[in-house]
Amino acid sequence: MAAKAPFKRSAMKLHARKLKVALIQKQYSHDSASNIAANSEAIHDAAHSGAKLVILPELHNSQYFCQTENIKCFDIAETIPGPSTRLYGHLARKLKIVLVCSLFEKRATGLYHNTAVALDKDGSIAGRYRKMHIPDDPGYYEKFYFTPGDLGFKPIKTSVGNLGVMVCWDQWYPEAARLMALAGADMLIYPTAIGWNSHDKPDEQDRQMDAWTTIQRSHAIANGLHVLSVNRTGTERATASKSKIDFWGSSFVAGPQGELIARAIASKEETLIAELDLDRSETVRRAWPFLRDRRIDEYNGLDRRFLT
Amino acid sequence: MAAKAPFKRSAMKLHARKLKVALIQKQYSHDSASNIAANSEAIHDAAHSGAKLVILPELHNSQYFCQTENIKCFDIAETIPGPSTRLYGHLARKLKIVLVCSLFEKRATGLYHNTAVALDKDGSIAGRYRKMHIPDDPGYYEKFYFTPGDLGFKPIKTSVGNLGVMVCWDQWYPEAARLMALAGADMLIYPTAIGWNSHDKPDEQDRQMDAWTTIQRSHAIANGLHVLSVNRTGTERATASKSKIDFWGSSFVAGPQGELIARAIASKEETLIAELDLDRSETVRRAWPFLRDRRIDEYNGLDRRFLT
Numbered sequence: 254m255a256a257k258a259p260f261k262r263s264a265m266k267l268h269a270r271k272l273k274v275a276l277i278q279k280q281y282s283h284d285s286a287s288n289i290a291a292n293s294e295a296i297h298d299a300a301h302s303g304a305k306l307v308i309l310p311e312l313h314n315s316q317y318f319c320q321t322e323n324i325k326c327f328d329i330a331e332t333i334p335g336p337s338t339r340l341y342g343h344l345a346r347k348l349k350i351v352l353v354c355s356l357f358e359k360r361a362t363g364l365y366h367n368t369a370v371a372l373d374k375d376g377s378i379a380g381r382y383r384k385m386h387i388p389d390d391p392g393y394y395e396k397f398y399f400t401p402g403d404l405g406f407k408p409i410k411t412s413v414g415n416l417g418v419m420v421c422w423d424q425w426y427p428e429a430a431r432l433m434a435l436a437g438a439d440m441l442i443y444p445t446a447i448g449w450n451s452h453d454k455p456d457e458q459d460r461q462m463d464a465w466t467t468i469q470r471s472h473a474i475a476n477g478l479h480v481l482s483v484n485r486t487g488t489e490r491a492t493a494s495k496s497k498i499d500f501w502g503s504s505f506v507a508g509p510q511g512e513l514i515a516r517a518i519a520s521k522e523e524t525l526i527a528e529l530d531l532d533r534s535e536t537v538r539r540a541w542p543f544l545r546d547r548r549i550d551e552y553n554g555l556d557r558r559f560l561t
Numbered sequence: 562m563a564a565k566a567p568f569k570r571s572a573m574k575l576h577a578r579k580l581k582v583a584l585i586q587k588q589y590s591h592d593s594a595s596n597i598a599a600n601s602e603a604i605h606d607a608a609h610s611g612a613k614l615v616i617l618p619e620l621h622n623s624q625y626f627c628q629t630e631n632i633k634c635f636d637i638a639e640t641i642p643g644p645s646t647r648l649y650g651h652l653a654r655k656l657k658i659v660l661v662c663s664l665f666e667k668r669a670t671g672l673y674h675n676t677a678v679a680l681d682k683d684g685s686i687a688g689r690y691r692k693m694h695i696p697d698d699p700g701y702y703e704k705f706y707f708t709p710g711d712l713g714f715k716p717i718k719t720s721v722g723n724l725g726v727m728v729c730w731d732q733w734y735p736e737a738a739r740l741m742a743l744a745g746a747d748m749l750i751y752p753t754a755i756g757w758n759s760h761d762k763p764d765e766q767d768r769q770m771d772a773w774t775t776i777q778r779s780h781a782i783a784n785g786l787h788v789l790s791v792n793r794t795g796t797e798r799a800t801a802s803k804s805k806i807d808f809w810g811s812s813f814v815a816g817p818q819g820e821l822i823a824r825a826i827a828s829k830e831e832t833l834i835a836e837l838d839l840d841r842s843e844t845v846r847r848a849w850p851f852l853r854d855r856r857i858d859e860y861n862g863l864d865r866r867f868l869t
Contacts, residue, residue, distance in 0.1 A: 386854045405859055425851050427735030427783055428860050436868040460818045464782045467819050471779030474772045475735055510768045511775050543733050544867070546694045551713055552736050552864040556857045560744040 270531035272413055274306045275299030277524050278504040278517045280487030281316050285329070288314055289337075293344060295524055300348035302526050305374075306413050308353040310485040310504075311421050311446040312367070315357075320491035320498060322397040330359035338370055338378055346376030351411045353418055355444040357398070358383070367399040369418045369444055371409040380409035384420040385429060392450060392496050395422070406432035414439035414531065417478070421445040424465070424482065428555065430472035434544075439531060440479040441472055447484055448500035462501050462519075470511035477538040479514075479529050480507040486522060509537040578839035580721055582614045583607030585832050586812040586825045588795030589624050593637070596622055601652060603832055608656035610834050613682075614721050616661040618793040618812075619729050619754040620675070623665075628799035628806060630705040638667035646678055646686055654684030659719045661726055663752040665706070666691070675707040677726045677752055679717040688717030692728040693737060700758060700804050703730070714740035722747035722839065725786070729753040732773070732790065736863065738780035742852075747839060748787040749780055755792055756808035770809050770827075778819035785846040787822075787837050788815040794830060817845040 277295045281288045292313055299307045312318075314337060318326040331337060337356050345352040351373055358368035358381075367384035383402025387395045406429055408415035417438025423429045424443045433441060447465060449458045473480040486502035505516040506527040515527035538544065554560050585603045589596045600621055607615045620626075622645060626634040639645055645664050653660040659681055666676035666689075675692035691710025695703045714737055716723035725746025731737045732751045741749060755773060757766045781788040794810035813824040814835040823835035846852065862868050 385856050385859060388854065390848070390850070401856065406862075422854065425783065425849070426855065427739065427779070428855065428863060431735065432860070432862050432868070435862055435865065460820050464819045467775055468779045468782045471735070471776045471782075474776045474779075475733065511772045512768050540698070541733070542698070546696065546730065547734065547736065547866070548693050548709065549864045549866055551693060552740070554714075554740050554743055555736060555863045556860040557743065558855070558857055559852070560740070 272305060272529045272531055273303045273526065274308070274481060274506065274529060275302065275304035275524055275526050276481060276483040276504045276506065276517065277307065277309050278484060278486050278502050279310060279313065279522050280500075281313065281485060281489070283316055283492075285314050289340065296344055296350070296352065297348065299524050299526070300350050302524075304350065304526060306351045306353070308442060308444060308481060308483045309355060310483050311355045311444040312357060313355055313444075313485070316489045317446045317485070317498065317500075319395050319398055320392050320489070320496045321494050322394045326398065327359075327365065330357040330365050332360075333358050333368060333370055333381060334378060338372065342372045342376040342378065345372040345374055349374045351379070351413045351416075353416065353442060353444065355420060360400075365399055366402060367395065367420055368402075369420050371411050371416055371418060373411050379411040380407075382407070382409065382418045382420065384423060386422045386426055388422040392498055407436055408433055408438040417441040419443055421447065424469050424472075427468075427472065427475060430476055434476035434478060438478060439534070440481060440529065441476070443469065443480070443482040445482060445484045446500060448498040451497060451499065462503060466503070466505065469505075470507045470513070473507040473509055474511040475543060477509045477534050477541065477543070479509060479531075479534070486520060509534045510541075580613060580837045580839055581611045581834065582616070582789060582814065582837060583610065583612035583832055583834050584789060584791040584812045584814065584825065585615065585617050585621075586792060586794050586810050587618060587621065587830050588808075589621065589793060589797070591624055591800075593622050597648065604652055604658075604660065605656065607832050607834070608658050610832075612658065612834060614659045614661070616750055616789060616791045617663060617752060618791045619663045619752040620665060621663055621752075621793070624797045625754045625793070625806065625808075627703050627706055628700050628797070628804045629802050630702045634706065635667075635673065638665040638673050640668075641666050641676060641678055641689060642686060646680065650680045650684040650686065653680040653682055657682045659687070659721045659724075661724065661750060661752065663728060668708075673707055674710060675703065675728055676710075677728050679719050679724055679726060681719050687719040688715075690715075690717065690726045690728065692731060694730045694734055696730040700806055715744055716741055716746040725749040727751055729755065732777050732780075735780065735783060738784055742784035742786060746784075746786060747842070748789060748837065749784070751777065751788070751790040753790060753792045754808060756806040759805060759807065770811060774811070774813065777813075778815045778821070781815040781817055782819040783851060785817045785842050785849060785851070787817060787839075787842070794828060817842045818849075
């Protein structure tokens with residue numbers, strides 16, 4: 254596959270479609286009020302740096318409560334619209350930014366989702382995405398808390414583009430990224446909360462973080478889209494058990510060929526600012542026309558559990 | 562996602578399922594006879610090194626003729642079974658190896674495929690795979706030569722396992738890798754012929770090769786399988802045009818977490834030997850149970866061209 258030199262488009266367009274984004278990588282405490290205050294401060298700083306799209310990590314109002322199965326944790330769930338969409342919507346309007354939040358949604362009594370919400374620059378709820386793939390492994394007991402989403406893989410239309418927002422475990426599924434791309438996403442966005450178990454040896458830790466980066470970069474490549482992945486950082490200890498997670502930070506922005514455009518460090522808070530050139534998708538999809546050649550006549554097994 | 566320490570299985574199994582493989586990365590000339598002789602020599606060497614599965618690059622009997630559209634090139638196509646399956650089948654039987662070949666298949670007058678064939682250690686044809694995704698871009702005019710495959714994504718059952726053999730352009734499609742995995746592939750194998758256009762600048766060349774590596778490693782990760790990718794190397798100039806391709810070699814073996822186990826250099830011939838621990842897929846799929854959580858109830862758009 255050779256890259257082809259595209260025709261110069263400069264005569265045809267006056268403005269490149271650039272978008273400055275901010276990925277807020279934070280460490281969270283047991284105190285929700287202070288988490289929200291810290292998020293608010295970071296959002297202000299990001300907006301003052303010129304970011305027009307600001308993204309917070311998964312479930313950013315609290316510590317990652319899924320380390321244990323604790324029925325009291327449902328107390329922190331909230332409706333959408335609700336207190337958080339009001340608070341963060343106010344910020345989005347005040348700062349004239351699009352803000353992607355990640356909330357523990359109470360949909361009905363006994364029915365909860367892990368939900369991302371995009372708030373537009375007028376403060377309105379542009380749309381929501383309910384996490385579709387729900388993990389469950391030691392320290393990540395999400396199947397206890399979250400019903401799998403039922404809204405499908407639909408980009409959220411905002412004033413800065415169609416946002417292919419998904420959440421954490423979704424990032425391991427090429428099907429999810431592809432469906433977002435086919436539905437017209439301009440970029441893929443993953444708020445996430447992922448880290449190391451202290452029992453893992455360094456080589457296993459390296460493989461895990463590298464795999465996490467690689468699979469998300471591959472979604473950029475397969476679909477010719479930018480990928481924005483926002484993780485939390487720092488160590489969180491579960492109060493009711495000996496469990497702890499070292500969240501590995503390393504939030505990143507990849508371009509439409511999977512190239513790393515910006516990357517945060519692993520172990521500290523950081524607001525990662527990057528400028529996306531949204532016209533790159535056009536150039537890359539012309540040179541690598543993967544969408545042209547999909548064998549849709551032969552993909553019917555993908556909606557089966559297994560084929561043997 | 563924390564890795565979990567699996568139970569020790571040593572008491573339950575006497576032999577780990579190890580498999581020594583050889584990836585033959587070669588440069589090819591205009592002379593088919595010498596290409597075949599060179600392949601044969603490399604296959605002998607690989608077998609003598611203990612490899613039980615040997616893989617050749619895409620269309621290894623000739624130079625990469627798809628640099629131009631030349632109707633005379635159809636002369637080198639052959640039937641399957643045919644001369645090459647006899648010749649390489651003889652080698653496979655003599656050396657007691659499974660050998661993956663890549664041939665220009667003449668299926669009928671005017672009907673041709675880019676076909677991989679697995680020859681088992683008794684010399685028989687274990688099965689074939691007809692390249693499903695066919696590229697077409699400057700220097701890679703494959704749509705002129707090859708009808709897209711109609712055999713689907715089905716692993717080839719051999720004495721060393723179920724081989725998820727695909728070919729080159731297929732490597733950019735997560736759908737293909739997933740379907741092979743769902744159909745019970747024990748590993749994914751990509752004979753390929755990919756290189757740089759001399760017009761590409763170094764940074765573009767880097768992005769291309771890195772993307773090529775990354776997307777294939779992502780198939781290993783998404784499916785918990787080894788990936789074996791075998792490329793040709795060296796520069797080939799098209800006789801009828803000024804076109805040339807610098808094939809970038811860099812054949813590699815990735816483990817089920819996408820980790821690079823072995824990698825060839827870019828610019829020289831090399832027979833890459835690696836030992837696969839096939840039990841790793843069991844361990845990795847337990848720790849990363851992606852197949853468990855696929856949202857097959859929501860994947861129905863994947864067999865559509867686009868969703869808007």
